[in-house]
Amino acid sequence: MKLPFRVTPKVRIAEISAIPTVEMARGFSYEQWTELPLYRPSVLAGTTSELxxxxxxxxxxxxxxxxxxxxxxxxxxxxxxxxxxxxxxxxWQTFGVPVYELLVGPNRTLIAAECEAHEGWHVRPSADVSFVDGELMCTFRSCPPVQTGWLGRLEIEPCACGRGSARLMDLVFPMQQTRRKLAATA
Ligand SMILES: [Zn+2]
Incomplete structure (x- = not known):
């Protein structure tokens, strides 16, 4: 997977999992995290739970x-x-650098990357997406479309960041909302 922003080959990218998925990233399993300061990465990649x-x-x-x-x-x-x-x-408070979210579909394929202007997520040219009853579906090669669990919409108007690719907007994960509602009423 490619990063959503431009980096030179000199930039060190550390992915905080054993098997890196981001292009040019070096993987660091939990046991190897103590080696991270020595590697001096400029970019970190990881899932929310890892981060x-x-x-x-x-x-x-x-x-x-x-x-x-x-x-x-x-x-x-x-x-x-x-x-x-x-x-x-x-x-942001911990690192003081921009945060970008990558949406990853089945088979670790990159569906969309958060816009540099934070105006949604730009759909990757290789990604095959559609919406069924508001839910984002992702098709990988000739397999049937797979549910992502995310609801939202597709925006085709040009983006403020200058990129012309379609964007996923107003994405929500309904199970997340239900949990929040339950927490609010508890
Ligand atoms: Zn954009």
């Missing part, structure tokens, strides 16, 4: 990742909650 663990380690002063100066890429897999504002702010 939450990493932020905890930083808060406990177990890790110093002040070297991260380009961006954080959050990998969100289909049928899982989208990056919420609370954690987005925490990432």
């Amino acid at each position: 939450k663990l990493l932020v905890e380690e930083i808060e406990r002063k177990k890790l110093d990742l002040s070297c991260v100066d380009r961006g954080i890429t959050v990998l969100t897999y289909s049928c899982s909650p989208l990056l919420d504002d609370i954690f987005r702010v925490l990432l």
